Amino acid sequence: MFGGVFFNFILAILIYSATLFTWGEQYLKTQDAIYGVQCNELALEMGFRHGDKIIAFDNEPVERFNDLQITLARNQAKSATIIRDGAEINLELDPAYLPAVLNTPGMFSLRFPFQVASTDPASPNSSKLMKGDRFLTLDSTNAQIYQDVAAILSQNKGKTMRATILREGYVVETEIHVNDEGMLGIVLEGDQSKFFNITTYQYSVTGAVASGFNKSTSTIGNYIKELGLIFSPSTEAYKSVGSFISIGKIFPASWDWYIFWNITAFLSIMLAVLNLLPIPALDGGHIMFLFYEMITRRKPSDKVMEYAQIAGMLVLFAIMFLAFGNDIYRLFK
Incomplete structure (x- = not known):
């Protein structure tokens, strides 16, 4: 029952560990984006300004510059701590903008010198x-x-x-x-290292395994938060749900092994988490009934199990219909 889910988690850890050992890590820390952010129209409307240096959302620092927008959306941030014109200020964020944040890519881009x-x-x-x-x-x-x-x-x-x-x-x-x-x-x-301090890590085998485990657990936590957004209608995150068409689009136009393996690890985690949802017909549904038996010390009747399986399949078909519907709508939009 839990074997498939467990294998998905282990596979993600192994893939992340292998990619970290082979390629290491290279990214720009938010604090090292010394020229601040370039805002799109949505960010400007929310109160951000060109050149703002974003430190944290809801007093939680954001380590990677490329994670600014997804962190804002994923955590449904209510405030942003920024440095503007040399002074630290707290910017209150209107939750009404969250649907637009989820559906408007490129809120914050990197400002860099004209050389x-x-x-x-x-x-x-x-x-x-x-x-x-x-x-x-x-x-x-x-x-x-x-x-x-x-x-x-x-x-x-x-x-x-x-x-x-x-x-x-x-x-x-x-x-x-x-x-x-x-x-x-x-x-x-276009070489960012000419303008910024780029953080670079190279890992030993043991270091890669430890970091691969940490990356897997953080990815699980982040994906659970994103699922929470989808099941909250006010965020309109359900509009971003997609089928295999959307999955295919996240792969780059030219082949890149690093990107391929990282996407594969993420999909493995995604499948594991989805399979643990307490929906009958999924492993999570079976685990839910198992706990029911352990607590009540009696097995649900065959009729209850039959109706639960039907309800579970209807839920899965509804999710599939939503995913395909969103993809088809985006194709003709």
């Missing part, structure tokens, strides 16, 4: 900009961050602008031409 990696030889700026140049101002407007520069350029298409640049430790000024698409004809520096 030139290379120039297009055909660009009129090829003789004016060099590899490693960092923008400081454009026409006396502060323009150090990529997102700010992009917004300024989009407002000055086809124009010539005065740029102040930091080049090899010296401040220089030059005129640059913005083409009709709001571009400069350059390639931006």
